[in-house]
Amino acid sequence: MPRVQRHRFLPEQVWIDDDRADGGYRSVDRRTDPDLWWNSAYGNVAVVTQVEDGLPHRLDPHWITPTSSASLPSAVAQMAAAAELAPGLKVLEIGAATGYNLALISEIVGQDHAVGVEIDPALATSARAALDAAGYQKATVVTGDGQQGYVPGAPYDRIVSTAAVMSVPLPWVNQTRPGGMILTPFATTLCGQGMVRLRVDGGQAVGPFVLPLEFMLVRGQRRAARFDELFTDEAWAASRVHLLAADPAFLDDRDALFALGLQLPGVHLGTKADGRWMSSKDSWAYIDSAHVFQWGTRDLFDEAVALHDRWQKQGAPGMLRYGLTVGVAGQHPWLDTPDNFIPVRTRSAAATDTRRR
Template structure:
């Protein structure tokens, strides 16, 4: 299926997917997207429903392997957060292709997860050339067991905080992250060879999707966002809006209300939301059925319903978002592919169209 859809045009990549058995890296109990389930995920047990389990193992779907950091059973709950998974094979193939892997490359993977991606890397570059770091001890232990069962025990699977990289095994030709982030740790740049490549999922508090491909040169890493994809957030960078503590009856009574004259693009356009996330770091955005569109910072919130804007706090979040949305329109409605990112020791800089001549601004210091 992946080959038919054009994801495995590289013969070496196709051989890796045909060789590495994905089912060996999945636990007997997994969770799959299911809009009819109270939590949004349906538990699938290999012993009770083998047909569905095997279909997921070799389908182009994301398979959740851990819920809520493994801390509870969500079977009868109405809320659950997936915290580890086997990513969709098509997305895995896209990331591996973007990395430009060659035999002999030394590779650092951030986020071992099930170990399947590490096995693919080992097939592509050599089993002794892959170091994979996982922060969760139980996930790391299971990955090591699965790698050994599949014949990839030479892979170095380390239990540690991936934001620190692995200096003892550096430098690396390639760094690949399988967890999304708001800041790219500079340690990864320091541990990458000159001309090496970093491929990492990216997100902002406003928009959860993006992937960036950076090349390291003279102590900096720079490159373009290459595709809109969504991954789970790195544990050390998880971020949550403070709306629950700020949206009180008292604050609602004190809120400012104004008529909505026109609907800015960010309320309906994914590319606008991506661009705004780069312009307004720290501002959360989401749409909630039955209420409307929400914006939230550390000290303010805004609710945009059908015809009214309600705001509380010192910031005019709707005004800021509307101005950024107008900037995005004036810039020609750029997509994710039109933006780039440069990482230096001191700051992250975003640029549009061209690092040399396009507009740029610090994302944060």
């Protein structure tokens, strides 16, 4: 890391976490605030390098949505260690962004063994320019959808994603050499905090969650909650209501939410002024201080309560006890061992075991 100058990969304007009480992000311009810009470049902080997918007309001076960044240096180092990089390994990075991480990978495996794919053409162009200027002309940067990998460079010994996924793309499995590894941040619509390390063999990828790191989602897997769309006066009048029989405090427990997120794909969680809400594609639940209102084909809160009870009976396992199996049959979460699949609920209140033999 001392050999790669991070500032050479940052644009003149960046955004950092705001230290004001209301949170949000603060714009930092190298030309007008050079001290803070340099401190951000070489501090152990994530530096946002693009917001709102580069569409300036959508910008708000304070409340912006980060869409690309130079990751926290300590997290970058943890990922490099977890990926077990070594000289001569061929590595595909998903989400080249600034090019900084690809330069670090190049230092370890060799420039001609490092390939980065970036979906945003402007970011790919700037990453290529930064890498060239920093002396990494042999590293490859291509513009494309990282979910599809990069076939011309396959097979790879490592696929390392610096963008989170909710579903590990099958092309990554197909483009990884047998015995190779896929390392990617993993998120759910309930909670995103896991880095999963998958070993590829026999046409499938299997492995545990190894780090509690969070990254932005790949663009093709962003999912918006539908609560505001589904929560109509008519739906409210037709909702099923009962007294609150379970403490909803578990909806604030990150370990519980990680486990529930694996089993309730597509279910979102949010907060309103006087309660909590959950929503899926066609259902919602609203929880106030005394009642639960549920509408649609599913009773989402009841499902979450049942899964939370089961999670407690299992000993309230943390993230590191879970893993994934990914192959042509789909993506299956498991607990402790790859043969112990956990049920996934997708449509009805009854658990659906997605295990396929």
